[in-house]
Structures are given as structure tokens and as C-alpha cells.
Amino acid sequence: MRYELFYWPGIPGRGEFVRLALEDAGADYVDVGRARGAEAVAEGLEAGPRPPFAPPYLRAEGLEVSHVANILLFLGPRLGLAPADEALHRFEHGLQLTLTDFTAEIHDTHHPLGPTLYYADQKAEAARRAAVFRSARLPKFLGYFETVLAANPDGGHWLVGDACSTADLSLFHVVTGLRYAFPRAVDAATVDTPRVLALVERVAARPRLAAYLASDRRAAFNEHGIFRHYPELDGGITEGDDRDGP
Amino acid sequence: MRYELFYWPGIPGRGEFVRLALEDAGADYVDVGRARGAEAVAEGLEAGPRPPFAPPYLRAEGLEVSHVANILLFLGPRLGLAPADEALHRFEHGLQLTLTDFTAEIHDTHHPLGPTLYYADQKAEAARRAAVFRSARLPKFLGYFETVLAANPDGGHWLVGDACSTADLSLFHVVTGLRYAFPRAVDAATVDTPRVLALVERVAARPRLAAYLASDRRAAFNEHGIFRHYPELDGGITEGDDRDGP
Numbered sequence: 001m002r003y004e005l006f007y008w009p010g011i012p013g014r015g016e017f018v019r020l021a022l023e024d025a026g027a028d029y030v031d032v033g034r035a036r037g038a039e040a041v042a043e044g045l046e047a048g049p050r051p052p053f054a055p056p057y058l059r060a061e062g063l064e065v066s067h068v069a070n071i072l073l074f075l076g077p078r079l080g081l082a083p084a085d086e087a088l089h090r091f092e093h094g095l096q097l098t099l100t101d102f103t104a105e106i107h108d109t110h111h112p113l114g115p116t117l118y119y120a121d122q123k124a125e126a127a128r129r130a131a132v133f134r135s136a137r138l139p140k141f142l143g144y145f146e147t148v149l150a151a152n153p154d155g156g157h158w159l160v161g162d163a164c165s166t167a168d169l170s171l172f173h174v175v176t177g178l179r180y181a182f183p184r185a186v187d188a189a190t191v192d193t194p195r196v197l198a199l200v201e202r203v204a205a206r207p208r209l210a211a212y213l214a215s216d217r218r219a220a221f222n223e224h225g226i227f228r229h230y231p232e233l234d235g236g237i238t239e240g241d242d243r244d245g246p
Numbered sequence: 247m248r249y250e251l252f253y254w255p256g257i258p259g260r261g262e263f264v265r266l267a268l269e270d271a272g273a274d275y276v277d278v279g280r281a282r283g284a285e286a287v288a289e290g291l292e293a294g295p296r297p298p299f300a301p302p303y304l305r306a307e308g309l310e311v312s313h314v315a316n317i318l319l320f321l322g323p324r325l326g327l328a329p330a331d332e333a334l335h336r337f338e339h340g341l342q343l344t345l346t347d348f349t350a351e352i353h354d355t356h357h358p359l360g361p362t363l364y365y366a367d368q369k370a371e372a373a374r375r376a377a378v379f380r381s382a383r384l385p386k387f388l389g390y391f392e393t394v395l396a397a398n399p400d401g402g403h404w405l406v407g408d409a410c411s412t413a414d415l416s417l418f419h420v421v422t423g424l425r426y427a428f429p430r431a432v433d434a435a436t437v438d439t440p441r442v443l444a445l446v447e448r449v450a451a452r453p454r455l456a457a458y459l460a461s462d463r464r465a466a467f468n469e470h471g472i473f474r475h476y477p478e479l480d481g482g483i484t485e486g487d488d489r490d491g492p
Contacts, residue, residue, distance in 0.1 A: 062333070087296075087310075091310075091312075094311065112371065113374050116383065137362065148296070151294070
């Protein structure tokens with residue numbers, strides 16, 4: 001089975017959640033945006049009886065599936081990255097949807113007025129939103145995943161059951177992106193989430209994933225994606241540290 | 247089968263997406279927040295091996311399922327409100343996730359700095375975000391659902407296939423809530439989405455749903471939920487019309 005992933009080239013973005021699953025499983029896939037350019041991704045938004053709202057979307061087995069959580073729900077059982085038990089699989093999908101919400105809030109730290117305006121047009125609002133994010137939302141979300149790991153009756157090495165699932169890979173990506181975007185705030189917040197940190201290490205050490213992370217297929221974080229490093233949003237920065245200022 | 251819905255009492259909120267499905271199907275369910283109070287809802291967030299992040303969550307068949315889209319994915323086939331075809335069901339779940347994103351953006355028009363601060367603490371930011379929402383995001387989302395209806399090879403009375411699904415009920419709820427929150431902007435935007443308007447009428451006319459909407463089980467929209475009517479966010483309002491001003 002060959003999978004076709006449609007996502008914008010040049011950023012890890014939301015496509016990375018899907019890439020991590022495909023790479024970890026050693027699946028046969030083509031990253032259409034990188035292979036054929038953004039136009040090939042945009043075309044798929046226009047045509048057909050069931051148009052997706054936005055990338056990423058995935059084609060396989062004659063199906064087209066859009067939205068990260070929907071794609072991972074489809075891929076998990078096929079890639080050996082989902083619990084076989086129904087209760088656990090539905091719980092895992094709920095975790096994925098919490099990660100979806102978390103990701104949207106991370107994006108909105110630099111785009112509190114929405115995706116239509118540039119960051120430069122909403123820097124004052126972003127500073128306020130990022131402060132609330134660092135003090136309240138970041139600890140709340142990370143603390144939730146710490147609680148899930150602590151409550152897991154199967155040992156708490158993984159979020160669900162006793163094996164790695166797509167939710168673990170996605171939590172790895174979120175924490176990795178957060179470390180890029182908010183290194184100071186994440187260092188402070190993760191003092192209280194040792195299980196989350198151990199999970200991130202555990203994912204990074206998986207052989208196929210480690211090989212992917214070291215390869216040139218892995219796009220670097222940058223200031224066009226979800227996870228952006230604007231030092232002025234990371235707290236405790238003096239005026240002179242603002243790279244966009246004065 | 248009896249379903250237990252856990253959601254905060256006093257607002258339609260995200261719980262309403264689930265209630266509409268249960269009511270439309272004539273399902274046997276208990277609305278735990280209304281029956282036993284908010285404490286009973288909060289308790290379920292604390293205990294157990296698989297804690298949910300937030301309400302709504304649903305218990306049935308010995309399972310617990312959290313997040314609106316996850317709950318509706320579970321309920322749809324059980325309530326006769328999901329396509330039997332796999333491709334169509336996965337497409338419907340993607341639509342539900344787009345409605346999830348749309349709902350979050352609607353919430354953020356009055357809470358652009360996140361859920362931690364009060365509206366009164368972010369009115370200036372809300373005015374900017376709401377303006378972008380009215381001019382760009384509202385037409386984009388409504389236009390997407392219009393396109394889905396127009397592209398549906400099964401006639402376009404419903405979003406997916408030729409029968410009502412939970413996604414149709416959810417779109418009904420979003421448009422109804424938007425009409426409460428942004429009556430002027432929605433009147434203007436829906437001129438271009440006649441199929442969406444017809445779907446909303448079609449859902450409202452379903453006998454069990456019409457009975458529910460006229461009952462006292464249906465909570466009124468208010469300024470504690472997702473869909474809030476702040477006239478100053480609806481565009482074209484003069485100073486004297488601002489009920490919070492001067």
C-alpha cells in the first residue's frame with residue numbers, strides 16, 4: 001500500500017503529525033507537496049465530490065481522508081500504531097483531539113487575531129496572548145498529559161496501553177515544537193512533567209524515527225509554521241533581546 | 247441502551263452538538279449536568295484510568311468517549327445518523343472536525359486572548375478579531391459547506407450522501423448560534439450560501455428535533471457560552487448602540 005500525503009512544502013506544519021506516523025512505521029509514502037509542489041496540493045482542494053477544507057489530506061485505498069486526527073485514526077491500525085482494544089482506541093482519538101486543540105492554541109500565540117493577518121499586524125495582542133499561554137494554558141495541557149501517563153494502568157510508558165500509538169508521536173512533535181518556540185517557558189513548565197519528558201525521549205529513540213529526524217526529509221522549524229520562535233513571546237525578555245525591534 | 251452525557255449545565259455549549267444527535271434519534275439519555283449538577287460533571291474529570299481533558303464526555307456500553315467529534319463518531323452509527331459507506335463516514339468525520347475548528351474560531355471572536363481572561367479584559371482585541379472573522383473567516387467556512395453541498399453527487403440536500411448525519415445537525419447548531427451572535431454579519435454572509443440555509447431549515451423541520459427545540463430541554467443561547475451576542479462585535483454599530491458602553 002502506497003500512501004499519498006498532501007501538505008504544503010517548506011514547513012513541518014500539521015503535515016508533520018502524519019509524516020511521523022508514516023516514518024515510524026516505515027510505510028511506503030509520497031510527500032506530494034515536496035515531490036510536485038504546492039500547486040499539486042492546492043489542486044486537490046478544488047476538485048471532486050468531497051473536497052477537503054485544508055491540507056493535510058491523505059489518499060490511500062481509493063479513499064481520501066482529511067484533518068490530522070482523522071488521518072491518524074485511519075492510519076493507526078494500518079501502521080501498527082493504534083490500540084487493538086476499542087475503548088483504548090477511542091480514548092486515544094480523544095487525546096489526539098486534545099492535541100489538536102493544544103496545537104491551535106499554540107498557533108494562536110502568534111496569531112491571536114486569526115490566520116488572516118500577519119504576525120507583524122498583531123504583535124501587541126500576541127504578547128498578551130502568549131503571556132496567558134505560558135502561565136496558564138501550557139502548564140494545563142502538559143499537566144493533563146502527565147496525568148494521563150500517571151493514570152495509565154499499563155505502566156505509563158505510553159499514553160494508551162502498553163505500546164506506542166500515533167498520539168505518542170504527536171505529543172512528541174508538540175513538545176519538540178514548543179521547545180523550539182518557547183525554550184524558556186517549556187524548560188520551566190516541564191519540571192513538573194517528568195513522564196512527558198521521558199515519553200519524548202522514548203519516541204526520539206525509536207530507530208526508524210531517529211533515522212528520519214536526522215535525515216533531510218525532516219523539515220526544520222521556522223517562522224512560517226505553527227511553532228515559531230519569537231523570543232519576545234517566550235517571557236522574561238528585555239527590550240534589547242527583541243529581534244524584531246526596535 | 248442508555249447514554250449518559252456529561253456537560254456543564256446552563257449553556258448549550260459544546261454539549262449541544264451531542265444533545266441534538268440524541269434528541270433527533272429519540273435516544274434514551276440522561277443529561278447528567280442538568281440532572282445532578284456541575285459537580286457530577288467535574289468528578290468525572292478527576293477519577294479513573296483514562297481521564298478526559300474537558301466536557302463533553304459520554305458514557306455508554308461500558309465505554310467513555312470525550313470530545314464532540316469523537317462522541318459523534320461513536321454515536322452516529324448507533325443512532326442511524328452516519329453513512330454506512332466507509333469513505334462517506336470518514337469524509338463526514340472530517341466535516342465534523344472542520345466544524346470543530348469553526349466553533350473554536352467563533353469562540354475566539356470574544357476570547358482572542360484565550361479562555362483564561364474575561365471578555366471585559368479583552369474587548370479591544372475582540373473587536374479586531376471579530377472584524378477579521380466577519381470579513382474573512384465567516385464567509386470562508388460557510389462557503390466551504392456551500393461547496394460541499396453543491397458538490398455532493400447525491401443531490402446536496404445533506405452534507406454527505408442522501409441522508410441526514412450528525413454533521414448536518416452540527417452545522418445547523420453552528421449556523422443557529424451564529425445567527426444569535428452575529429445577526430447582521432450572518433444575514434450578509436448567507437446571501438451567498440442558499441444551500442446552507444435550506445439545510446438549516448430542513449434540520450429544524452425534523453419532527454423530533456422540532457419538538458426538542460420547542461421544549462424546555464433546549465437551553466437558550468446566552469453570554470456564558472460559545473455563541474455570544476455582543477452587538478459591538480457584529481459590525482456597523484454606532485457608539486450609541488454599544489450596550490457595554492460608554
